[in-house]
Amino acid sequence: VDRIVSFVDMPKTWLSLTDSNVPDYMHGTIFLGPETEPEQNYHFAFRGRMDERIENARAVCDKRFLYIRNYMPYTPWMQHLNFLWKMKATQVWDAHVQSGEASEVEARFFKPKKWTEELYDMEKDPDSVNNLIENPEFAKIAGEMRKGLRAKQLKYIDAGLLPESEMVKRAADHDLTIHDLVRDPKLYNLPKLLDAADLALEENPENVPELTKKLAAADVGVRYWAAVGLFLLNNGDHATKLLSDESHETRAMAAWTLINTGHKDEGFHCLETLLNENTYASLTVLNMVDWFGDEGEVLMPAVRALETKKKSYPERMRDYLLEKFG
Secondary structure: OOOOOOOOHHHHHHHHHOOOOOOOOOOOOOOOOOOOOOOOOOEEEEEOOEOOEOOOEEEEEOOOEEEEEEOOOOOOOOOOOOOHHHOHHHHHHHHHHHOOOOOHHHHHHHOOOOOOEEEEEOOOOOOOOOOOOOOHHHHHHHHHHHHHHHHHHHHHOOOOOOOHHHHHHHHHHOOOOHHHHOOOOOOOOHHHHHHHHHHHHOOOHHHHHHHHHHOOOOOHHHHHHHHHHHHHOOOOOOHHHHOOOOOHHHHHHHHHHHHHOOOHHHHHHHHHHHHHOOOOOHHHHHHHHHHOHHHHHHHHHHHHHOOOOOOOHHHHHHHHHHHHHO
């Protein structure tokens, strides 16, 4: 089949081929048989939380180019994951990097920060090694794919523009499923959240006044993205005020900003307090302890004292930190 096909296309296609009813609400495109539908411009993909590890990325690709947008560029591509490290291949790769013998490309996935945007020519670079996002020759393609990604996010109502714990909390507060919550623009204003995220991820110092203004927004999500934007710019001017924000995820980002801007005691105290209070954002804070590297050890007394549910992801993350720090 010489066209773009996604997994989501398959159920509709099988139903169509068997002359079964295809419900109107089903996503996807029929790609075989007499009822074949027009080919989509892009395949849409996402990366979200992976068990105990926090992550958030979106992508679109056509038949040649792959565009990726990383909503958490401050985290490594490769994070230690309980089930993944049971694989011998992962253990060997990790050991190769830790030995210092790995090449730049081999070690890239373990670095503490990744690009906000990635663009790859899958014909010439099938392993997606050479990021073309800064190459002016591909600026037009990058621009088109940015628009294509946003169109997909709006079409499918991307529910990942709030931190997961905030999304769960908001749905519970309104006695709704997440599915229904994100379809109410009064409760989940996706265009506004996308705009706030885009502004934050620009990492442009000229955006500081606008980001600062958004810190007073009524929407928790907009305030969160403003905090992320100031974090990425290493601007801690307003971080102290955010330590009392109703959003625990925003407090955590503000605390990290303070730690990075020389106010370590204040920042670590906030994170310690969140753990001691068994915050709903505990999985994020536990991930931060790992992202801090050696500095994370200061929070280990709170990590050791944290009460977690058996076989939960916070428990799994805590156990990893106990193994890492002792």
